[in-house]
Amino acid sequence: MSLPKLAVTLGDVAGVGPEITAKALLGHDELRAICVPIVVGDAQHVRRGVELVGGDPGVVRVIASADEATNEPGTIEVLQTGDPIGDVPIGEISAAAGDGAYRFVVEACRLGREGAVQGIVTPPLNKAAMHAGGHNWPGHTELLAHEFGVTDFSLVLSAGDLYFFHLTTHVSMRQAIEDITFERTLGVLRLAGAFARASGAPDAQIGLAGLNPHAGENRLFGNEDADILAPAVEAARAEGINAVGPLPGDALIPAAVRGHYRFVVACYHDQGHAPFKAVYGDDGVNITVGLPVVRVSVDHGTAFDIAGQGIAREASLVLAIERAAALAPGWGAVWEAAR
Numbered sequence: 001m002s003l004p005k006l007a008v009t010l011g012d013v014a015g016v017g018p019e020i021t022a023k024a025l026l027g028h029d030e031l032r033a034i035c036v037p038i039v040v041g042d043a044q045h046v047r048r049g050v051e052l053v054g055g056d057p058g059v060v061r062v063i064a065s066a067d068e069a070t071n072e073p074g075t076i077e078v079l080q081t082g083d084p085i086g087d088v089p090i091g092e093i094s095a096a097a098g099d100g101a102y103r104f105v106v107e108a109c110r111l112g113r114e115g116a117v118q119g120i121v122t123p124p125l126n127k128a129a130m131h132a133g134g135h136n137w138p139g140h141t142e143l144l145a146h147e148f149g150v151t152d153f154s155l156v157l158s159a160g161d162l163y164f165f166h167l168t169t170h171v172s173m174r175q176a177i178e179d180i181t182f183e184r185t186l187g188v189l190r191l192a193g194a195f196a197r198a199s200g201a202p203d204a205q206i207g208l209a210g211l212n213p214h215a216g217e218n219r220l221f222g223n224e225d226a227d228i229l230a231p232a233v234e235a236a237r238a239e240g241i242n243a244v245g246p247l248p249g250d251a252l253i254p255a256a257v258r259g260h261y262r263f264v265v266a267c268y269h270d271q272g273h274a275p276f277k278a279v280y281g282d283d284g285v286n287i288t289v290g291l292p293v294v295r296v297s298v299d300h301g302t303a304f305d306i307a308g309q310g311i312a313r314e315a316s317l318v319l320a321i322e323r324a325a326a327l328a329p330g331w332g333a334v335w336e337a338a339r
Helices: 017-025 031-032 043-052 096-111 127-132 140-148 173-179 183-200 222-237 249-256 271-282 315-338
Strands: 005-009 036-041 060-064 076-080 117-121 154-159 162-166 206-209 243-247 263-266 285-289 293-299
Touching: 005 315, 017 031, 017 036, 017 043, 017 076, 017 315, 031 206, 031 315, 036 043, 036 096, 036 183, 036 293, 043 060, 043 076, 096 127, 096 140, 117 315, 127 206, 127 263, 140 243, 140 285, 140 293, 154 183, 154 271, 162 183, 162 249, 162 271, 183 206, 183 222, 183 243, 206 222, 206 249, 222 243, 243 249, 249 263, 249 271, 249 315, 263 271, 271 315, 293 315
Parallel strands: 005 036, 005 117, 036 076, 060 076, 117 293, 162 263, 206 243, 206 263
Antiparallel strands: 154 162, 154 285, 285 293
16 A cells, blocks of 8 residues: 655644644654655745754755655655745744645645645644734634635544534634534534544543533532534534543543543633643644545744754644544545544
8 A cells, every 4th residue: 555645734833833844754754664754845944944953954855746755764755835925923823824834735635636645744723913914813713624625523632532522613712602502412422433433442431521510410500511512522422423421521631531432522712722732741642533535733833042042842733643643544444434
């Protein structure tokens, strides 16, 4: 079987994206045995990233198409995306960098739609910079869904065999509560069930966290758990999905960390992200389920405070590339199941 080609977007060039990309692709030759990484970004800033980590910028090779990639160890092959960005202030919000980060993702999606790559790996972008560049997306996940034309999707945090799906992500708490509907909840439970089946765990329980403290405590702390979440679980179970809940989040998530659940559905961003990052740190990645090609992201931000120093850790990006390479060959089954 030929190795999957992965489009590795460069992220926000004012952040740590260029240096962690250089560290990952120059310092981990074992990645070449499982995939063909192709950077989608700006060659000048890739060279800068290589220099920051003590490498020779001459190892950066610009290619015109994914077909030209040779996967030669010790090189970084780049698809120059649009005009060169030029100099931007490192560690600061920049409209030029935000526009570039947006363009890199859009180009990676085009490559995915056309079958030129089998997966997308995304170093971090800065949402404020992307907005300053004129692209008002809440984040990577929503932009990717738009580019692939899908409406049923979920941000999924993963460490090992543990997966945290989310009903809502990059919205205010007030908006999150409004967005948690029966239809959205059932849709994400279906995605989780499809992913579980495609992962060879069709009978695994999918635990849905409650929205309110104690999952509402029999309506003492709100009606959403009883009126929205519980009926969605019942509907999912009627379709053969092994969903349970809503369960108090402070009971469900520790139980999942201890191995009692492989699949968890969180109601809002911090309900899933805060405990996940506290436990797993660099050992976690971000997967988007509901896209026709696999997308895996690092689980950290642009780190403007240390950008340009060459000290940012590449561990999460290496893990993201490894997970994308592992998932890509069988992702068609995930996509078909999710559809």
